[in-house]
Amino acid sequence: MAVYTPAEAVEETGFSLDTLRYYERIGLLERIGRNAAGQRRFTDDDIGWLGMIRCLRDTGMPIAEMLRFAALTRQGDHTIPERIELLEAHDRAVERQLDDLQTKQGAIKRKIGYYKDVLAMDRAFTC
Amino acid sequence: MAVYTPAEAVEETGFSLDTLRYYERIGLLERIGRNAAGQRRFTDDDIGWLGMIRCLRDTGMPIAEMLRFAALTRQGDHTIPERIELLEAHDRAVERQLDDLQTKQGAIKRKIGYYKDVLAMDRAFTC
DNA sequence: CTGGCACCTGGAGCATGCTCCAGGTCAAGC
DNA sequence: GCTTGACCTGGAGCATGCTCCAGGTGCCAG
Numbered sequence: 001m002a003v004y005t006p007a008e009a010v011e012e013t014g015f016s017l018d019t020l021r022y023y024e025r026i027g028l029l030e031r032i033g034r035n036a037a038g039q040r041r042f043t044d045d046d047i048g049w050l051g052m053i054r055c056l057r058d059t060g061m062p063i064a065e066m067l068r069f070a071a072l073t074r075q076g077d078h079t080i081p082e083r084i085e086l087l088e089a090h091d092r093a094v095e096r097q098l099d100d101l102q103t104k105q106g107a108i109k110r111k112i113g114y115y116k117d118v119l120a121m122d123r124a125f126t127c
Numbered sequence: 128m129a130v131y132t133p134a135e136a137v138e139e140t141g142f143s144l145d146t147l148r149y150y151e152r153i154g155l156l157e158r159i160g161r162n163a164a165g166q167r168r169f170t171d172d173d174i175g176w177l178g179m180i181r182c183l184r185d186t187g188m189p190i191a192e193m194l195r196f197a198a199l200t201r202q203g204d205h206t207i208p209e210r211i212e213l214l215e216a217h218d219r220a221v222e223r224q225l226d227d228l229q230t231k232q233g234a235i236k237r238k239i240g241y242y243k244d245v246l247a248m249d250r251a252f253t254c
Numbered sequence: 255c256t257g258g259c260a261c262c263t264g265g266a267g268c269a270t271g272c273t274c275c276a277g278g279t280c281a282a283g284c
Numbered sequence: 285g286c287t288t289g290a291c292c293t294g295g296a297g298c299a300t301g302c303t304c305c306a307g308g309t310g311c312c313a314g
Binding site: 055090091094095098102112 | 179182183185186204207208210211214215217218221222224225227228229231232234235236238239242243245246249
């Protein structure tokens with residue numbers, strides 16, 4: 001099992017060191033192990049958990065809900081049904097997000113098309 | 128051409144009245160017309176522009192960039208090429224957002240699948 | 255031995271995007 | 285005439301999610 005220095009964890013996860021410390025402070029990460037000098041040493045498990053956090057964060061889950069997920073995870077396997085529920089609810093939210101984004105992207109593309117038409121008209125009249 | 132009271136504009140656009148006033152304050156909306164009593168009266172054009180704003184906002188465009196778009200729009204038709212550029216750049220950003228969201232949704236679905244497998248294993252051993 | 259660098263902690267500060275409030279105006283219904 | 289309700293303004297406050305800072309420790313290269 002590999003261990004990662006703070007700099008390596010930053011590299012692996014894409015979170016800034018300040019963000020990692022912040023996540024630990026608020027309890028989104030369990031207290032990270034330390035070496036003799038008190039410096040953090042991240043494990044593969046930590047890095048894996050941070051991967052999950054990144055997924056949830058980047059799909060728009062608020063920190064408060066990630067904290068709930070973290071709490072469930074710490075409470076052991078009997079919370080797996082609740083975790084499934086939480087993730088399925090989030091998955092549905094992501095689905096709505098995708099639909100909404102696509103609809104609105106369509107509108108933006110139409111607007112671009114409209115502007116291009118205006119330009120084409122312009123050329124038709126001035127040439 | 129219809130006019131809309133503040134309450135009707137809220138209804139039409141889905142923005143709160145405070146948000147509409149805020150958008151006007153920062154110049155995202157041009158100064159909205161007033162009646163004799165100084166109350167706002169929104170036009171169809173205002174409502175249309177707010178629809179555009181909602182599209183851009185909900186697809187993640189920061190206010191600073193919407194302000195740039197608003198400024199271009201106010202400067203007249205000769206800025207249409209720039210507006211196309213801005214919207215096309217944004218469209219590409221939305222595309223990346225969609226891709227990223229889909230990838231991460233996949234990871235979440237796999238995690239849900241994993242949890243369900245754990246539950247199934249559990250049942251297999253305890254029954 | 256001495257920098258210099260990566261790291262530590264607790265706490266303050268900040269960027270974004272609203273949201274709320276106090277104090278006031280106007281018009282309409284009872 | 286009086287209340288009620290929608291609206292006004294300028295300005296303060298807030299929720300989220302980091303980000304930065306001061307002051308200090310420990311380790312390694314030269």
